[in-house]
Amino acid sequence: MLMLTCPNCGVTAEETEFEPGGEAHLTRAATDSTDEAFRDYLFQRKNPRGVHFERWRHAYGCGRWFHAARCTQTLEVFGTYTAQTSAPPDRIQAAIQARRPDWSLT
Amino acid sequence: MSEVTITRAPATGMITLRGDLSNVALQTAVTTLTGTGFPQQREILHEGERSVAWMAPDELLLLLPHAEAQATVAQLSQSLTDIPHLVAEVSDARSLFRLSGPGVREVLAKGAPIDLSPMAFQPRHIRRTRLGQVAAALWMVDADTFCLICFRSVTEYVDTFLATAAREGSLPNHF
Numbered sequence: 001m002l003m004l005t006c007p008n009c010g011v012t013a014e015e016t017e018f019e020p021g022g023e024a025h026l027t028r029a030a031t032d033s034t035d036e037a038f039r040d041y042l043f044q045r046k047n048p049r050g051v052h053f054e055r056w057r058h059a060y061g062c063g064r065w066f067h068a069a070r071c072t073q074t075l076e077v078f079g080t081y082t083a084q085t086s087a088p089p090d091r092i093q094a095a096i097q098a099r100r101p102d103w104s105l106t
Numbered sequence: 107m108s109e110v111t112i113t114r115a116p117a118t119g120m121i122t123l124r125g126d127l128s129n130v131a132l133q134t135a136v137t138t139l140t141g142t143g144f145p146q147q148r149e150i151l152h153e154g155e156r157s158v159a160w161m162a163p164d165e166l167l168l169l170l171p172h173a174e175a176q177a178t179v180a181q182l183s184q185s186l187t188d189i190p191h192l193v194a195e196v197s198d199a200r201s202l203f204r205l206s207g208p209g210v211r212e213v214l215a216k217g218a219p220i221d222l223s224p225m226a227f228q229p230r231h232i233r234r235t236r237l238g239q240v241a242a243a244l245w246m247v248d249a250d251t252f253c254l255i256c257f258r259s260v261t262e263y264v265d266t267f268l269a270t271a272a273r274e275g276s277l278p279n280h281f
């Protein structure tokens with residue numbers, strides 16, 4: 001079972017109290033982008049076996065969005081953090097590196 | 107005779123207030139009205155017939171006698187004129203249940219994916235979660251009594267769910 005801690009209200013709850021919002025930290029293709037760039041923005045998603053960054057919403061709780069860093073293979077959660085950022089904060093990256101020394105943010 | 111009695115509370119005044127909860131003027135406006143302190147994260151405070159609950163980082167819920175709700179909205183709006191905020195009466199949007207009896211934690215634990223053990227859940231706590239398939243918020247009034255609010259549109263579902271969960275002889279007596 002996947003347990004997440006909502007950084008907005010501090011609750012640690014199991015998966016069914018949240019709604020997944022897909023891959024995190026996407027950059028919207030600008031209006032003058034090529035068709036390929038827009039296609040990639042809309043549809044091309046990472047699907048790693050391992051470290052992944054995701055958006056989640058505390059749907060049945062406080063209703064707010066946040067980010068989560070977790071391992072898709074083991075369900076280990078490295079940390080959750082604010083939705084108001086476009087990249088994982090240092091403490092999250094450090095937490096991942098502590099558990100997955102080979103990992104780096106690319 | 108079931109160990110837990112479930113009743114629908116009569117019409118209760120409910121007011122949603124959204125804004126910057128760290129704003130001292132907003133805090134004062136609320137505590138002046140309720141006669142309580144200002145709730146911390148996931149806390150509910152009571153004074154007589156009035157309660158104030160922390161619902162989200164920018165949202166409170168006020169509970170009060172139904173007859174006072176409209177006037178209180180007007181009063182709040184006035185005292186918050188200079189602060190960005192939203193205040194709305196939501197008395198008709200939600201239903202309030204009262205569950206009482208020694209097995210009440212078990213009844214709720216059948217539907218809510220949260221830790222309802224006495225170690226984890228106590229009066230002053232309010233928890234927004236789900237009951238079965240619908241959103242609900244619950245808090246304790248005393249050691250054997252919980253209150254639960256849900257959206258009015260799912261009242262019948264919650265009513266049936268609770269009645270089924272509280273059926274005599276069906277409680278695991280875990281807590």
Ligand SMILES: [Zn+2]
Nearest residue numbers: 006009058062
């Ligand atoms: Zn939350």
